Amino acid sequence: MVTNMRIISGSCKGRKLKAVPGKSTRPTTDKMKETIFNWIGPYFSGGSCLDLYAGSGGVGLEALSRGMDFVIFVDNNKNAIQTIKANVSLCGMEDKCEIYNNDSERALKAVIKRHLQFDLIFLDPPYKRQKLKALIEMIAEKSLVTESGCIICEHDPEVALPETIGDLIRVKSANYGLSSLSMFINEEKEEER
Template sequence: MRVIAGECKGRPLKAVPGTNTRPTTDKIKESIFNMIGPFFEGGNGLDLYGGSGGLGLEALSRGMDHFIFIDKDQKAIHTIKENIKQCNYEDRTEVFRNDAKRALKALHKREAQFDMIFLDPPYAKQMLIKDMEEIEKLELLSIDGRIVAEHGTDVSLPEHIGNFHRIRQETYGKTTTITIFRRH
C-alpha cells in the first residue's frame, strides 16, 4: 500500500495487522480518486472507518486541508497514527478511537461539517444506510459534499438516501463496489 498521487506520492503505508481490516487496494483507491478528484483545493474530510487511514491520507496528499480518522480498533488507531507520521500530517489530522455512531454524535456537538466522508466499514458489519441517515440528521456533510461508500457487491444502496443523491457507482471484481453520493 502507498500514497498514489500528490505531495506524498509513493510514500509507503502500513496495513493494520490481522484479518479484521480489509485495506482498499491501490487500484481501487486510484479509481476512487479518478471519480471524485483527482485533486482538491482544500476542504475537510472524515474517514469514519479509518482502518489504515489510506483514503484520508490520499485525500490530504491531493490537496484536502484537514482529516479526522475514526476507528474502534486499537490496532487500526495505532496504524493510522504511524501512517500520518510517515506523511508528516500530524498538524492536519485528528484520530479518535470510537464506534461510528458515537463518533458522529461527538462531531455534531463540535458543529463539524465535512466536504468528503469516506465510509468503508467491514463488509460483514455494514450499516451504510443507517450511517448516512445519521450523517444527514446531524448535518455533517456540507452542501455539495460527497460521501464515498465502499461495500460488498451484495449490498445495494438506493438512488436517494434523504438529501443524498447517488451520482456514481462502479463495481471492481466480484467483491467490491464504490458508490458515491452528493448532498443537494
C-alpha cells in the same frame, strides 16, 4: 491481502504505508483509490474529510496528499489506531489530523456536537456488520456534508443502497468483484449539474 500500500499521488506520492496487522481490516486497493479520486476530482484546494472506518488511514492520507486541509480518522480497532498514527507520522501530517478510537455512531454524535461539516466522508465498514443506510441517513439528517461535498462508500456488492437517502442522491457506483463503491452528493448539487 494487500501488502504494498502507498500514496498514489500528491505531496506524499510514492510514500509506503503500513498495513493494520492481522486480517481484521481490508485495505482499499490502489485501483479503487484511483476510481474514488477520479470521481471526486484528483486534487483539492483545501477542505475537510471524515474517514469513519479508517483502517490504516490510507484513503484519508491520500486525500491529504492531494490537497485536503484536514482529516478526522476514526476506527474502533486499537491496532488500526496505532497504524494510522504511524502512517500519519510517516507522511508528516500530524498537524492536519485528529485520530479517534471510537465506534462510528459515537463518532458521528461527537462530530454533530462540534457542528462540523465535511467536504468528503469515507465509509468503509466491515462487510459483515454494515449499517450503511442508517449511517448515511444520520449524516444526511444532521447535514454533515457540505453543499458541494460527497460521501464515498466501500461496501459488499450484495449491499443494495437506495438511489436517494434523505437529501443525498447516489450518482456513481462501480463493482470490483468482492467490493463495490457508491458515491452520494447533495440532491440540489446534482440538479445544478
